Amino acid sequence: MRKINNFFSLVVLGIAAAACGSPAEMAKQAENVNVGYGDAVLEVIAGEINTDVTVTYPEDYFHPKAILEVTPVIVYEGGEVAMEPYVFQGEKVKDNYEVVPSDGATITKPVHFKYVPGMEKSYLELRGVVRHKGKYTTLPSKKVADGANTTYMLACQDGKVDLKADGYQETIMQTAEGQILYQINSANVRNSELSSESIKDFQAALAEIKANDRKNIVSTDIIAYASPDGTEKLNEKLSDNRSTSAEKAFGKVTKKTNVDAPVNVSSIAEDWEGFQELIAASDVKDKELIIRVLSMYSDPAVREQEIKNMSNIYKTLAKDILPALRRARFIANVEYTNYSNDELLELIEENIDVLDETALLRAATLVKDNNQKVELYKKAADKYDSKTAQYNLAATYIRMGENAKAKTALNKCEQDADWSNAMGVLALREADYAQASRYFAAANNETAKENLAVIDILNGEYKAAAAKLAGKKSFNAALVALLNGNNNPAAEFECCCEKGAAKAAYLRAVAAARQGNTEAVNKNLEAAKTCEKLAERASKDIEFAMYR
Numbered sequence: 001m002r003k004i005n006n007f008f009s010l011v012v013l014g015i016a017a018a019a020c021g022s023p024a025e026m027a028k029q030a031e032n033v034n035v036g037y038g039d040a041v042l043e044v045i046a047g048e049i050n051t052d053v054t055v056t057y058p059e060d061y062f063h064p065k066a067i068l069e070v071t072p073v074i075v076y077e078g079g080e081v082a083m084e085p086y087v088f089q090g091e092k093v094k095d096n097y098e099v100v101p102s103d104g105a106t107i108t109k110p111v112h113f114k115y116v117p118g119m120e121k122s123y124l125e126l127r128g129v130v131r132h133k134g135k136y137t138t139l140p141s142k143k144v145a146d147g148a149n150t151t152y153m154l155a156c157q158d159g160k161v162d163l164k165a166d167g168y169q170e171t172i173m174q175t176a177e178g179q180i181l182y183q184i185n186s187a188n189v190r191n192s193e194l195s196s197e198s199i200k201d202f203q204a205a206l207a208e209i210k211a212n213d214r215k216n217i218v219s220t221d222i223i224a225y226a227s228p229d230g231t232e233k234l235n236e237k238l239s240d241n242r243s244t245s246a247e248k249a250f251g252k253v254t255k256k257t258n259v260d261a262p263v264n265v266s267s268i269a270e271d272w273e274g275f276q277e278l279i280a281a282s283d284v285k286d287k288e289l290i291i292r293v294l295s296m297y298s299d300p301a302v303r304e305q306e307i308k309n310m311s312n313i314y315k316t317l318a319k320d321i322l323p324a325l326r327r328a329r330f331i332a333n334v335e336y337t338n339y340s341n342d343e344l345l346e347l348i349e350e351n352i353d354v355l356d357e358t359a360l361l362r363a364a365t366l367v368k369d370n371n372q373k374v375e376l377y378k379k380a381a382d383k384y385d386s387k388t389a390q391y392n393l394a395a396t397y398i399r400m401g402e403n404a405k406a407k408t409a410l411n412k413c414e415q416d417a418d419w420s421n422a423m424g425v426l427a428l429r430e431a432d433y434a435q436a437s438r439y440f441a442a443a444n445n446e447t448a449k450e451n452l453a454v455i456d457i458l459n460g461e462y463k464a465a466a467a468k469l470a471g472k473k474s475f476n477a478a479l480v481a482l483l484n485g486n487n488n489p490a491a492e493f494e495c496c497c498e499k500g501a502a503k504a505a506y507l508r509a510v511a512a513a514r515q516g517n518t519e520a521v522n523k524n525l526e527a528a529k530t531c532e533k534l535a536e537r538a539s540k541d542i543e544f545a546m547y548r
Contacts, residue, residue, distance in 0.1 A: 026063060026130055027137050041542050042074075042124060042147025046460035049074070049113040049148055053126070059104040064090035067097065067131040068139075072111045074147070076122035077540075081113055119148045121540040149542050151510055152483055154503070155457045156475050159425030159436075161395045162447050164388045164418060166361035172336040176209065178202025180249060182326040185230070187241035189249045199253055202330055206257040214337045217261045220330065222246050225271040227325035229318070232269060232300050239267035246328030253330065261332075270300050271325045278321050286313055341366055348376065357384040364392065370400050387414055391422075398425055421448045428454065450474070457483070478507060487514040502531035510543045521547050 042049050053072065062068070071085040086109050089097040098107070111124065123146050128139035178201060180193040193199065209215040224242035226235035247265050276294055279287050290313065293306045308314050339347065339355075344363045347355055355363065357380050364376035373396050380389035394409035395418075403426055410426075413419050424439030433455050440448040440455075449468045453476060456465035462483040469477040473493045481489035489511060493504065505527035512520035521544065529535035538544055 024137055026061065026066065026068075027139050041149050041545075042122075042145050043149040044115045044119070044147075045152065046458065047115045049111070049115060049119070051111050051124075051145070052108050053111050053144055054106060054108040055126075056106045057100050057104050060102060061104065062088075062090055062100040062102060063130070063132065064092040064102050065132060066090045067093060067095070068100070069129045069131070071127045071129075072113075072124060072144075073127055073141075074113050074119060074122050074124050076116070076119045078116075078118040081116065082127075083111065083113070115148065115150070120150055120537070120542065122147050146542060146545065151541075151543060152457055152460070152462075152479070154507060154510075155454055155479055156503075157428065157454055157458070158401075159398075159428045159451050159454065160447050161398050161422050161425055162418065163365070163392045163395050166358055166365060166388065168338070168358040168362035170338050170340075172338055174215075174334040174336050176202060176205035176332040176334060177329060178205075178253070179327050179329045180246065181323065182242055182328070184227075184323075184326060185234075185238065186326075187238060187245050189245050194249060194252060199330075202332075203253060203257060206254065206259065206332060209332070209334055210257055216335045216337075217259055217332050218335050219261050219333045220250075220259055220263045221333065222250055222263060222265045222328060222330055224265075224267045224328040225274065225325055226269055227322040228270040228272050228275050228300065228304060229322055236267075236269040239269050242328055243267040246330075249328070250330055259332065271327075272300065272303070274325050275321065278324060282321065284313065284316055284321070289313075290317075352379070357386050357389070360384075361386070361388060361392065364389075364396075370396060391418055394422060398422060403429055417443045417445050417448070421445065421451065424448060424451055433458065450476070453480070475504060475507065482507070482511055482514070487511055502528050502534055506531075506534050506538070509538075510541075513543050513547065518547065 042051060055070070066089070068088045069085040070088070071082050073080055073082045087097040088100045088107070089095050091099055091101050093099075100107070113119075124144045125141045126144060127141050130137040130139065178198045180189055180196070180199065182188070183190075206217075209217060222243065224239050224246045226239040226242070228235070230238075243265050247263070250263070272294065276291060279290050284290070290307060294303060297303045297306060307317065339359060341362075344355070344359060345366055347359075348363045348367070352360075360376055360380040360383075364373045364380075367373055367376065374393060377389045377393035377396060380386040381393060390409065391413045394406045394413060397403070397406035397409055406422070407426055410419060410422055420439045420443035424436045424443065427433075427436035427439055428451065437452065437455055440452045450472065453465040453468040456462070456468065457476065457480060462480055465476070465480045466484055469480055475493055478489040478493040489507075505524040509521050509524035509528055512518075512524060525538055525544070525547075529538060539548070
């Protein structure tokens with residue numbers, strides 16, 4: 001169907017005859033009037049119908065002493081709505097209305113109506129009454145245009161909320177660690193170190209990993225260190241020698257539990273990082289001063305000298321800190337395979353208490369029943385004080401249409417970007433577009449931008465909506481393309497609102513109708529009519545007037 005926006009012309013063609021002898025003659029000539037408006041239809045934009053009507057009065061038509069009242073009226077299912085009439089007068093009338101001279105005139109006037117449900121199936125007509133010498137003569141009503149097109153109202157207006165990421169890891173990297181200590185300036189591994197508590201714990205961890213089907217050692221690091229006292233050159237050689245002896249010791253430590261994974265051996269000449277960690281965790285006097293020295297100087301020799309200058313402190317360091325840095329670390333890098341989706345679904349039914357916060361959050365995304373999602377989010381929020389669960393609970397209520405419950409849940413959430421967007425969606429559903437816009441602007445993320453586009457559509461700002469939806473394959477993006485004159489919007493788009501596929505088919509039918517593709521119209525309308533509400537809409541939609 002060819003679409004004409006904004007202007008509809010009513011051309012009144014009078015009979016080329018002598019001047020009207022009376023207002024009655026005006027009425028008689030009006031019976032022969034031809035109204036030309038093509039296939040134009042009225043269009044609703046932002047809840048309003050606005051157009052211009054142009055009337056051409058031919059020469060010798062308008063009685064010079066007559067007053068004409070012209071009332072635009074929309075007649076629709078359920079009633080009619082009339083505007084205040086426009087009043088015109090002949091050139092000999094001494095009043096203040098707009099004058100229509102006897103030699104004719106073309107006059108254009110705006111027409112405005114507030115949309116009322118039912119106007120989808122309607123028409124605009126002009127009703128005229130001529131006054132002359134206290135008498136009234138009614139002119140025949142003249143139909144101007146059909147209407148009204150409400151395609152923009154197809155916009156998905158529920159708003160969109162995202163769930164926060166659950167943080168669940170299908171694979172978790174873990175480590176198991178043990179270490180051996182060396183005496184000062186020595187690279188020899190003492191037997192006592194091979195039976196230390198640290199090594200025993202490491203061996204026990206390796207045995208547990210080997211027995212656990214979910215765990216697998218992917219690599220092992222052997223890192224040997226020298227403490228940051230003495231010359232850097234000496235410490236380089238010492239740490240290298242320690243890495244060699246540590247590698248041999250590792251073979252003895254793992255003899256009973258073979259590690260079938262790559263072993264990476266390295267050395268660090270002076271363990272300043274470890275030194276700083278131990279200082280920070282210690283009760284050493286003036287430890288803040290030592291840490292400040294480390295931050296002030298990067299040269300190892302300068303650092304060492306500055307610390308040695310603190311004679312009283314250095315004695316404590318030499319006794320309590322530096323011996324722990326003469327070491328080699330054995331680090332097993334372990335890959336832990338977390339619960340699969342199927343296992344999570346089983347566990348929430350059979351042993352839900354073994355699930356941690358992220359497992360509960362992931363399980364909630366797997367179940368289909370919204371009430372079960374709610375229960376899982378509540379459990380994670382209550383058991384782990386999970387902020388993510390609390391927000392996702394609110395978002396789930398929004399997706400369920402439980403707006404009051406969503407607002408209650410949001411009152412317990414952190415006021416971040418997701419919160420602002422969710423509050424905007426609730427305001428949108430309450431038709432508080434100004435408040436919704438403020439929330440979406442505060443959220444300032446992609447989802448909020450999509451929601452702002454909904455308000456643009458409802459306000460008739462179709463180009464602004466298109467800019468916000470650029471690159472999206474959503475129902476609203478396809479609708480906006482159509483509203484901006486693209487009668488062949490993207491073939492693939494998602495419709496996530498309640499009507500889903502039926503609504504998507506309806507929009508495709510509208511596009512096909514505008515292209516004049518009867519086969520595609522019928523095919524898509526058949527799919528759309530599986531939704532009762534869309535079937536009812538189609539029966540009245542001016543987009544399909546040619547196909548009924």
